[in-house]
Amino acid sequence: MVIGSWWFLLVLGAAAGVRVVRGQGAPDSTGFISIDCGFPEKGSYVDGTTKLTYVSDDGFIDIGANHNISAEFINPGFTKRFLNVRSFPDAARSCYTLGSLAPGSKYLFRATFMYGNYDGLNSPPVFDLYLGVNFWQTMNLTGLGSVEVCLVNTGSGTPFVSGLELRPVKSTLYPQVNTTQGLVLHARRNFGPSEVAVIRYPDDPYDRVWLPWSDPAEWLEVSTAEVVNGVFGSNFEMPSVVMQTAVTARVSKSIEFSWDAEPSHVYPDPGYICMLHFAELQHLNSNASRQFSITINGHVWYSLYRPYSFTSDTVYSKLPQHGSTKYNISIKAAANSTLPPIINAGEVFSVISTANVRTDVQDVSAVMAIKAKYQVKKDWMGDPCVPKALAWNGLTCSYAISSPPRIEAIDVTGNQLSGSIPTGLLKRIQDGTLTLRYGDNPNLCSNDNSCQSIKKRNPMLVASIAVPLVAFVNRRFTYTELKVITNNFRRVLGKGGFGNVYAGLLEDGTHVAVKLLSESSNQGAEEFLTEADTLTNIHHKNIVSLFGYCKDRGCMALVYERMSEGSLEDKLRGKGAGSLTWIQRLRIALESAQGLEYLHTACSPPLVHRDVKAANILLSANLEAKIADFGLLKAFKRDGDTHVSTARLVGTRGYLSPEYVYTR
Template sequence: MTMPKRMVAVSWSMLLCLAAAAAVLKARAQLDSIGFISIDCGLPGTANSVDDATKLSYAPDAAFTDAGSNHNISVEYITPTLAKRYLNVRSFPDGARSCYMLRSLVPGLKYTLRAEFKYGNYDGLNRPPVFDLYAGVNFWSRVNASSQKVVVLEAIVVVPEDYVHVCLVNTGSGTPFISALELRPLKSSLYPQVNATQGLVLLSRRNFGPTDDADIVRYPDDPHDRVWLPFVNTARWEAISTSNKVRNLDDSEFAAPSKVMQTAITPRNASGRIEFFWLSEPQPGDPTPGYIVILHFSELQLLAGNAVRQQHLVLNDDLRFWSDYTPPYLLSDTIYSMKPLPRFSRYNFSINATANSTMPPIINAGEIFFVFSTANVGTDYSDVSAITAIKAKYRVKKNWARDPCVTNNLTWDGLTCSYANSNPSRITRINMSFSGLDGDISSSFANLKAIQYLDLSYNNLTGSIPDALSQLPSLLVLDLTNNQLSGSIPPSLLKRIQDGSLNIRYGNNPNLCTNAASCKPAKGRNKLAVYVAVPVVLVVVIVSALVFPFLRRKKQGSTSTNITMRPQIETMMSYAPATLPPGDAHTQSSLHLENRKFTYKELEMITNNFQRVLGRGGFGEVYNGFLEDGTQVAIKLRSQFSNQGVKEFLIEAQILTRIHHKNLVSMIGYCKDGQYMALVYEYMSEGTLQEQIAGNGRNGKLLTWKQRLRIAVDSAQGTRQLCSRQPRMMFTVLVLCC
């Protein structure tokens, strides 16, 4: 039966779509069937290369990074035994930081990361560069490239998310490059020294006993694909080996492979000892790193009669590392340090037979690591997921492959972030104007919960404005000008415009708001939320507390009396708070606040280094900020030129912590941190009272006299209840105003 041509065409198109989908899924998954990621950096095309020794398949790196360029090493450095992955490199001449993103990982699991560098004069400069290597946002090691040798750097880390970045940072000493990158999963029980805040960098991993320098043990003999290099010195050591399998205990912390444990060395002189040493390798910021030593032992000979092999380990001739140890027969055993060794410039280890031993000492294998910190946290996971999806949707060609907010000076182009000491960074501003964006507005923007400013202007965006953007609690400005958007502004966003919490710019969108009524807020009474500065509130309190009762008495025919202010002021002073905590210079004041106390450092983070000023007053400037949960606040920071002293500040703060009324601005907390003093208020979106009276507010309207009176009355109601419950507070109010 002959299939119609159209049916054939459709079938082929379906097959092509399925193949493309499979390729995308494979690129996204990244892991192979055994959970490895193996990358041949700089490999052109789409075909994998296969390692001759391990038979592992290495993928081209185009799916892992979008920066850099491919190069081949010079022919004079190519040898018959050189692995295929070293024939080419990816070089990163542009940008200070370039990264690979390894995905589809298990958060909280331990992984081995291995980066390999074969310079081979790929650039014709014959100047091997020096640059830094990072695991995520944490410094891993410094790369000192070599023309002849392959430099291999390996680290064991806990990956906090389902991805990890491996980044090369230009230090000004040549262009960073890389030949290969590998990731291998480890069981959580392995290498107990590794945790969420501490990783290990490999200094050396040696297999003692092989007689051939080429006898390297790795995958598949080691299922974790650790690389065990042979330690060969037949003139000094006698090699011992067995064909029997050497077993690991079920709870082994290191699981050395049997092939490694089947060989060992012993001194040729029966009374000799085994010695080895290493020199401390200074790292940037750590001239004497802390080292972890892991030594593997197994008895390979079935000792007869009364033969005994007993040994002890000594560090630097005077520190007993382990005493009277007997290796078990055909069982893998390990002696190791959990904490870093004492810091020396040189480490000398010797393994000596004890006085009771009839056999010389042995050792099968050893690993030496130094500790590095992984305590730095990256950008919030939801922010990374959102911005990565945005990058993919719009095919952003910028160097957006690393952590978006890694540091203040290395954030992604067009992004601004907020930073907290122990919390993930958050994306607060995105400027993607003039970026050639097309298609609709990505729904992923709605997942950036800390975003304050989003600029998508001067692109070719189409479709409608997503309603979900109204759910961004911190968003202040949304700029959509000069696009091809259509429809109307969603009611939820119009409501945000109406209450003054959001400013939307949408000019020059020909098909947007063609029905002008659909882009206007619904008519109704606007909620006027105004900053009532403390002196103004207190004046109103005085008026309500003194003038209103006076008028009432006059109406009732009472005889008026003169109010003498000075005695009241003097009386008030006896009610001033008594003492401050020890160490405060102002020992005649005390502040007992129920509200949150902020440090100055926290205020810097909340305000993004006091970036946006809301207003100014006699006390100081008022800054815009956001708490950890996205709550918008206003922070009034006392100026060094303010006439208000510490005692007045404390009294004012004490008053405000007790005011809780719907008509008054609530105080969320305060700061008294050395010379720094500040009050943290809830944010009022309509601006200051002064702006409203002058007609400079966000709605551009003047307050009517009726509204002004309403403000005065509502403010008085809010504080009158406080003063009626606590009469002493009235005297405080009088002093502050007078």
């Protein structure tokens, strides 16, 4: 049971999944990635044929198990890559992470597979292969293989791989490859070599693998020792050693060959693109001529072609062929041709889409920071959100037609995480575009230096808001500074149970609102400290932001962002310019709900506002809604207790949080 395959794919550098390598100019091995999958950790060796260095895959993937193929299947002619594999029995998707493609460059990927009964089951598996977020092909090891970075378990055996290679090619080569279309190799043949040999690097500088093909019963072999160069501006840069051999028709005046379509569950009617490479290898006298036509499934592809003398040229299809289960190529001599047709090499590719959009790059960076920070290894492989069926466990993703998928929530509850939250994650949490659930991780805090100080604070409240704790350093104002900021408390914006709210202007021109606790306020120092502590430590795009506070000479005040359009109550009562449209009302309701959802579900334990009403929903200049007035906020206890700890029912009747009312 020796099942091995060499296959490659060509893609443009718009997808993700591989290291940035040089893609312009004539390539050499400095841009190559050559991986022996399953080779001993940190090992490397030089391939005896290509002289390329192959390295262990331990630096490119952190899951899987190494195995050797069974001894009875070892052939003395095998390369080392065929002697061992890495298999992935425990994951739905297993991906090699090689970095990022350089935009605008083209790349050749190749994977090798040798089952060799490495698992003793005598049953080759079937699994899917992906390049980043794009399906490539179903790998059925009872036949030929394909190429990909991610191996996806389809329930028909354990995925495995023997080798993985990446090669940059010139951006001008293979013009059918673009940002939305890639090519999967179906067959690549070198016609008529006198010796049975595989041609690859260094004879082919891009390390394409050319397999010999000759049929002595039907074809006559032709060869030359002269160098065969390509025509100026060639899109394929054929190796001279490949073009130095060819076949012509022996008996009839035509060369015939075919291939069968290989449909998959993603591409039931695959499209194929064919490249035929020609060069005249004989010095013809004035009376001799070689001309021929090319047809595919009986349809004329090229009506009259004459190969160039000792110069390679290519006839290729620009659009894929569809609709057949079998494709037949016929190269037939023209009526006035004195010589039979000739062909030197050929390539056939199936066409696949590379148009699937990966998850937003900033979101990927943030979640990768979590994975690296806490050594998460479970099923967090490949793209976090795409494809949907393989989205990472614990993530909530949103999918829009015109933009990349976004990560909306991350749940790392109960993973025994410890240490600090990566700083790259804080911005998304602060602006409210990301929700992080991280309960049952008692040793997790917002940075290494704050872990001890967090434990000394109110454990019930701070545990729920540890993530953004150090995101902002809030300013402590003096009473004298507040008088300057508010122009001696000249302009009153509003009045509430806490006291008056005054308009202010910071030194940098930022408009603020200063809430000053009055002596007659029915709220006291406890409510003041609750609101200050809460707003200092939670940040969401739909919750008002605190810039600082004052506790000086008996003065207590909060300085927070000014919402220029006032409260929702003011708008609904007709105060200020204009009234709210139905769409604006819906958006305000949605944004207010998002702020409450953050308090109720993203914080651990949950926070309940206890006074949600139109007067406590403030509006920005563009009518963005933000929840304010947190003086009556309470937190649910830990240890699974859903009862709110409070001795009295406080807040405005009719506006109390349902969670609070129903559980007290």
